[in-house]
Amino acid sequence: MKKLIKAVRVKVEESELVRQKLISLSALDKSRKLLKKDGFIEIPVTENFITNDFTLIDQDHPQYYLQEKTVFIDVDIPDSEKKLLPHGWQILGDIIIVTLDEKLVDHKAEVGKALLSYYPGCRTVLLDRGISGQMRQPDREIIAGRDTTETVHKENGCLFKLDAMKIMFSQGNLAEKKRMSKLGKDETIVDMFAGIGYFSIPMAVHAKPKKIISIEINPVSFGYLKENIGLNRVGEIIEPIAGDCSKVTPRRIANRVIMGYLDGQDYLEAGINALLPCGILHYHEAVPEAIESRPVDRIIDVSRKLGRNVEITGRRRIKKYAPGVWHVVVDARVD
C-alpha cells in the first residue's frame, strides 16, 4: 500500500496559528517545506497524525529540506569506494556543488552525472575544493552538465544572482541571516563586508531600514551586489560602495554595523567608529573553542581605546568552522 505523505491544508491567513498548534501537538513534519498551492497552505505533518479538526491531505508534490534528505547517489564504482560517496551537497539555484574524497576524484564525472539525474531542475555540477583568501574565493571545477555557472538562488524571499564558480554562498548561517532580516527598521546600517548582499538584501527586503551602506572589496562580488539590489528592488535603501572598508567606512553615521567577515579583528576600529551613540555592532569571528571569549575581549579593548562605553548584549555560535573552531557572532551596544 502506498505510504501517505500527509499535510494539513489551511487558508493562508490561518496557517501560522495552525502551524503553531501542530508544533504543540508534535505533529509538524520538519523534514518537509510548507507549500502554497491554489491559494491554500499545505503544512506537512507526521505519518501517524490523525485529526478531525483540520483537513488532512495526501501531498502530491512534497518538497524536502536539503539537510533532511535521504538521497543516496548510486554510481558504478567498486564497492570499496562506494562508502566514500558524498551524502551531502549544496544546491544554489540550479547548480549542485559537491566535495569529494580525493580517492573518488577519478570518478568525478560519474558522480556529477548521478547527481544531475536526481535533480532534473539542476543543470550543472561543480566540484568544490575549498574557499580561501581575503575575498573568500572558491576553487571549483565543472564535473557535469552545462558550462554555465551563473545562477539565481532564492533564500528567505530574496533573490541572489551569483556565479558559483567565483562566489561563495554560505547556507550554514541561514538562521543568523533570518534573524538579521528582522532588525533595523528605519535605521541607518553599515554592512562592512557585504559580498553579494548576504545580509544587506534580506534586511532591505524585510526590515526596511532607512538606508544600508554596503561595502565590498571584491569587484566580482560587487558587480553581483549591484545586480541583486536591482533584482530585489531595494535601490532606494541600499547604497553600494566598492572598496576596502578600512578606508571607506563612514564615521558616526550608523545605528547598526554588520561585520560579517570571520577574520575582521583589524577592522573593529572602523566598525566602532561608524556607530552613533547607542549603536549596535554585530561582529563575526572564527574562534577556537579554548579561547571563545576572544571576540568579546577584542570588542571591549577597541571600544575602550576609542573612549566608547560598550555592553555585550549577545553571543551565539553560528556553525562549526573547522574542528574545534566556531563561527560566532557577538552583539554589542556601543555608547
Ligand SMILES: C[S@@+](CC[C@H](N)C(=O)[O-])C[C@H]1O[C@@H](n2cnc3c(N)ncnc32)[C@H](O)[C@@H]1O
Ligand atoms: C565571507 S564573505 C561574507 C560572507 C557572509 N557573511 C556569509 O557568512 O555568508 C566576506 C566578504 O567580505 C569581503 N571583504 C573582505 N575584506 C574586505 C574589506 N577589507 N573591505 C570590504 N570587503 C571585504 C570579501 O570579498 C567577501 O565578499
